[in-house]
Amino acid sequence: MHPPRKSNRSIAITTICLISLEIAIGLGFPQPFRAQACQQSPDAKMFNVASDPDFKNYQQVVTRFAKKHRPKAENNFCIIGSSTDNVKNAWVLWREGSQIILWEGGSDLDLSRRIIHLKSDVVPTEGDLHGSTYLVTKSWVDDLSRSCSRLGVKVHTRKVKGSHKQ
Amino acid sequence: MITLPPKSTDEGAETRLLLAECRGPSFSGYNLADATNCMQLMDLVLWNRVDDPKKFLAKAPTLVAVITAKGQFKGFGQYPHYDNAIVNNIQQMIDIANNPKDSRATQFASFISAAIKIAKAPQTIPEPSPGTLTAWRTAGSGSPGLGFTFFQTVFGTAFYYT
Numbered sequence: 001m002h003p004p005r006k007s008n009r010s011i012a013i014t015t016i017c018l019i020s021l022e023i024a025i026g027l028g029f030p031q032p033f034r035a036q037a038c039q040q041s042p043d044a045k046m047f048n049v050a051s052d053p054d055f056k057n058y059q060q061v062v063t064r065f066a067k068k069h070r071p072k073a074e075n076n077f078c079i080i081g082s083s084t085d086n087v088k089n090a091w092v093l094w095r096e097g098s099q100i101i102l103w104e105g106g107s108d109l110d111l112s113r114r115i116i117h118l119k120s121d122v123v124p125t126e127g128d129l130h131g132s133t134y135l136v137t138k139s140w141v142d143d144l145s146r147s148c149s150r151l152g153v154k155v156h157t158r159k160v161k162g163s164h165k166q
Numbered sequence: 167m168i169t170l171p172p173k174s175t176d177e178g179a180e181t182r183l184l185l186a187e188c189r190g191p192s193f194s195g196y197n198l199a200d201a202t203n204c205m206q207l208m209d210l211v212l213w214n215r216v217d218d219p220k221k222f223l224a225k226a227p228t229l230v231a232v233i234t235a236k237g238q239f240k241g242f243g244q245y246p247h248y249d250n251a252i253v254n255n256i257q258q259m260i261d262i263a264n265n266p267k268d269s270r271a272t273q274f275a276s277f278i279s280a281a282i283k284i285a286k287a288p289q290t291i292p293e294p295s296p297g298t299l300t301a302w303r304t305a306g307s308g309s310p311g312l313g314f315t316f317f318q319t320v321f322g323t324a325f326y327y328t
Contacts, residue, residue, distance in 0.1 A: 088194065133303060
């Protein structure tokens with residue numbers, strides 16, 4: 001049992017966050033991505049992973065990931081860099097896997113601390129989130145997908161030769 | 167030799183959650199000070215939720231009830247059983263930390279030790295927000311829902327208060 005903690009709580013002040021429905025379309029690099037964020041939440045600036053030293057190995061990383069998880073078929077990825085308060089990461093949209101994977105650099109996507117499964121982790125509206133650390137809204141997914149289609153880099157992986165023998 | 171607190175304890179549950187949710191040494195731009203700050207804020211969020219469990223879909227005012235609340239923390243809904251990918255990632259961190267031949271051992275050991283220390287601490291950090299810090303999100307993934315106000319981003323994690 002954890003020891004009781006000193007009560008140093010303030011009175012909760014509930015501020016209704018206005019939902020921004022701005023859609024991140026028609027943006028160039030770098031531009032803020034305001035996908036259904038609170039008014040006060042930080043803007044994420046998009047960047048091109050191909051020109052960033054921490055992410056320029058994107059092709060190698062997603063190809064290795066595809067070979068490990070779905071070697072017997074073709075795979076399509078879209079990758080878009082996102083920077084908030086000078087911390088960079090990238091979102092990897094994996095079409096066939098129905099996943100959006102947070103990539104924070106490094107060579108192994110399996111180490112990701114956030115994998116959004118589109119079949120189970122997407123809710124209709126912000127009112128359905130209830131403070132969740134990982135569920136996302138459909139409009140956030142749609143906005144990210146649109147931004148990635150326009151601005152992200154795409155990787156197509158082929159079926160691994162001989163994989164049908166496995 | 168680093169070992170985690172037993173899974174059955176609050177400290178064990180929280181340590182595993184912190185290691186799963188905080189950006190660690192595997193990723194670019196890592197530094198222990200930011201990671202520690204991030205985990206201290208996560209610790210505060212968890213214990214603030216213990217004070218008001220129903221609002222965050224927890225069935226009881228306990229840490230495990232908060233962590234297992236429906237839709238709140240990815241992979242921890244059935245704790246002490248938790249997502250295999252998270253189990254593997256945490257084990258990989260421990261293996262690196264305990265391997266003196268691995269050049270990353272010190273960095274990983276410091277990160278894991280910080281998580282354990284925060285989970286075991288008898289006090290949270292003082293409330294830094296104007297309200298009650300009650301949520302976090304991966305930066306750039308939208309808000310945690312209605313009624314939350316953004317506080318600050320720490321090392322790729324955005325914190326919110328109510």
